[in-house]
Amino acid sequence: METSGNKMKKRYSIFYALSAVALGGILLADFGVIYTLVVTPPEDPATVMKLVYLIMMAGFLVLAAQAVLVFSRLISRLGQERRTVETLQQELDQVSFLDGLTKVYNRYKFESVIKRELENVRRYANPVSGIMFDVDNFKALNEEHGYATGDKLLANMARFVSTKLRNTDYVFRWRGGKFIILAPHADVDKAAIIAEKLRQMVGHKLFGGKIRMSLSMGVVQGREDDNMETFLHRMQSALTRAKHQGRNCVVVARD
Structure with a gap:
């Protein structure tokens, strides 16, 4: 034709x-x-x-x-x-x-978005919160089920999380099984609610029909004196505390 x-x-x-x-x-x-x-x-x-x-x-x-x-x-x-x-x-x-595996945004996109959102915090007092989360025991999942299966699980989880967020939120893959969510116009309390809901939904879902995954999550709110490095450092610190508290939990860093 x-x-x-x-x-x-x-x-x-x-x-x-x-x-x-x-x-x-x-x-x-x-x-x-x-x-x-x-x-x-x-x-x-x-x-x-x-x-x-x-x-x-x-x-x-x-x-x-x-x-x-x-x-x-x-x-x-x-x-x-x-x-x-x-x-x-x-x-x-x-x-x-876009990240080639998960099809969410990559860290290069994160750099441009976080600079803009932190500038909005300084100029207009518009809140922005960040959620850094990591798949618990992701290395063990890869070793048990194979790296190909691990990649599919990670891609499915990222797609699942993306569908549960607001249209104004961003999901970025940072490295390995670690991701960042940016929530513009959301203070730390609202971001904490988002994080807890995501943790529960991911924990109750069977990925690939048989595998459960859990998330450790750290939540912070952007400050006027933040730059990208300090914002990332505070998110990482909150996530580390969640790992030390036994994983599969949300830690909120309140200044």
């Missing part, structure tokens, strides 16, 4: 071929009239010259039609190439900012 683009290309080819044939016929007719005028001069040369001019004007019209066809085809091709470039750029942006 032909696409609309192929049909349009065929139409252009047919129209251009017809115009080329018409132009050739006009040139031959013009040459024939002029040749006749030179070899056997007519009794009324003015009338014959008018005919020559008319044939020439017809030729110019055909040339103009060809130019319009070529120009419109060029514009169409440029439009198609522009759309192709835009599509490729969107795909490149996704590849640049």
